[in-house]
Amino acid sequence: MSAPPLLEAELLVKHFPLSRSARDVFAGRAPRAIHAVDGVSLTVHAGETVGLIGESGSGKTTFGWLVSRLHEATGGTLRFDGEDIGDLRGKALRSWRRNVQVVFQDPVGSLDPRLRVWQIVSEPIRAQGEVTRAEAKERVAALLPTVGLPPDCLYQYPHEFSGGGRQRISLARALSVDPRLIVLDEPTSALDVAVQAQILNRLVDLQRERGLAYLLITHNVAAVRYAADIVAVMYLGQLIEVGPVRAVLEQPVHPYTKALLAAVPVPDARRRRMRYRIGGDIPTLIDPAPGCRFAPRCPFVIDRCRTEDQALRPVEGFPGRRVACWRAEEVGAIAPETLLASGETPPGAPVS
Numbered sequence: 472m473s474a475p476p477l478l479e480a481e482l483l484v485k486h487f488p489l490s491r492s493a494r495d496v497f498a499g500r501a502p503r504a505i506h507a508v509d510g511v512s513l514t515v516h517a518g519e520t521v522g523l524i525g526e527s528g529s530g531k532t533t534f535g536w537l538v539s540r541l542h543e544a545t546g547g548t549l550r551f552d553g554e555d556i557g558d559l560r561g562k563a564l565r566s567w568r569r570n571v572q573v574v575f576q577d578p579v580g581s582l583d584p585r586l587r588v589w590q591i592v593s594e595p596i597r598a599q600g601e602v603t604r605a606e607a608k609e610r611v612a613a614l615l616p617t618v619g620l621p622p623d624c625l626y627q628y629p630h631e632f633s634g635g636g637r638q639r640i641s642l643a644r645a646l647s648v649d650p651r652l653i654v655l656d657e658p659t660s661a662l663d664v665a666v667q668a669q670i671l672n673r674l675v676d677l678q679r680e681r682g683l684a685y686l687l688i689t690h691n692v693a694a695v696r697y698a699a700d701i702v703a704v705m706y707l708g709q710l711i712e713v714g715p716v717r718a719v720l721e722q723p724v725h726p727y728t729k730a731l732l733a734a735v736p737v738p739d740a741r742r743r744r745m746r747y748r749i750g751g752d753i754p755t756l757i758d759p760a761p762g763c764r765f766a767p768r769c770p771f772v773i774d775r776c777r778t779e780d781q782a783l784r785p786v787e788g789f790p791g792r793r794v795a796c797w798r799a800e801e802v803g804a805i806a807p808e809t810l811l812a813s814g815e816t817p818p819g820a821p822v823s
């Protein structure tokens with residue numbers, strides 16, 4: 472039997488309850504909630520990079536926090552190395568945390584400005600158990616060169632570093648406990664292009680050296696193309712397409728993935744296409760209506776889409792692909808160029 476996936480999320484749910492006003496209570500209105508993550512199933516294998524893309528507000532960060540047990544799930548199952556970890560508490564949870572570390576979205580806000588580099592980087596080590604200051608410093612000093620920082624910056628403060636430097640400090644902190652999986656939440660989006668490439672290269676090298684798995688959350692499709700094996704596309708709290716990265720980027724199947732990727736400038740001039748426009752109303756994450764969440768904006772919508780949710784399912788002719796669309800076979804067969812030429816662009820303002 473093959474080994475279980477490193478991480479296995481099954482129908483994970485995170486709802487953030489909205490506070491009820493006195494009027495809601497008197498009117499007997501049920502409590503409402505933001506459905507930030509609504510039934511997401513995704514696996515990450517050891518040594519693999521899964522890219523998670525989608526517009527801002529689609530629930531990517533919340534999903535990253537769920538799988539690293541920084542948020543308590545509202546529902547669903549989470550397994551690590553085949554073991555259910557959703558119920559871990561106290562000491563067991565603390566000791567499990569060494570397996571999954573997070574590089575947070577905000578490289579400024581996630582580093583305490585009052586702490587020195589050695590204190591920040593050794594924080595997960597110290598959370599794991601007793602270490603002396605000298606031991607902590609020694610381990611941090613050994614770690615700094617692996618992320619491209621000079622070993623003598625131990626006593627510096629975060630503000631003394633550039634954006635890229637701060638991101639390297641975050642990365643060193645995540646690596647300090649030798650995790651198996653790192654959730655990288657927009658690891659390069661605050662950085663300029665040259666620095667982005669350096670950090671991505673370092674991440675890829677570290678992965679090879681250490682057999683790390685990554686969940687790479689980003690809206691940077693080029694970063695996903697470069698670093699990921701699998702890409703998962705999220706839309707309003709749900710996954711709508713998952714598959715091998717090159718295949719998905721070359722021939723997306725879900726209408727939303729097509730629109731998302733067409734909005735990205737293509738480097739090759741021959742393949743440069745008119746920007747696909749997504750129009751229509753963006754449905755809300757507050758107690759969403761049944762049916763496909765992309766239906767109000769989808770150029771391929773049929774009646775069934777508005778009433779019946781389609782779970783992720785395999786699609787004939789697309790190996791390794793799972794898509795949540797009733798019309799996946801038909802839509803998948805349409806080349807993006809044809810799609811635009813046939814005038815099937817949905818109404819709405821152009822994406823700039």
Ligand SMILES: Nc1ncnc2c1ncn2[C@@H]1O[C@H](COP(=O)(O)OP(=O)(O)O)[C@@H](O)[C@H]1O
Pocket residue numbers: 487505506507525526527528529530531532533534756
């Ligand atoms: N702690 C929270 N409390 C309430 N709502 C939240 C919280 N965190 C995120 N949300 C909401 O959940 C939705 C998804 O957010 P997020 O996971 O940050 O998306 P993304 O990372 O894709 O931009 C958003 O509507 C956001 O406002």
Ligand SMILES: [Mg+2]
Pocket residue numbers: 531532533576
């Ligand atoms: Mg986010």
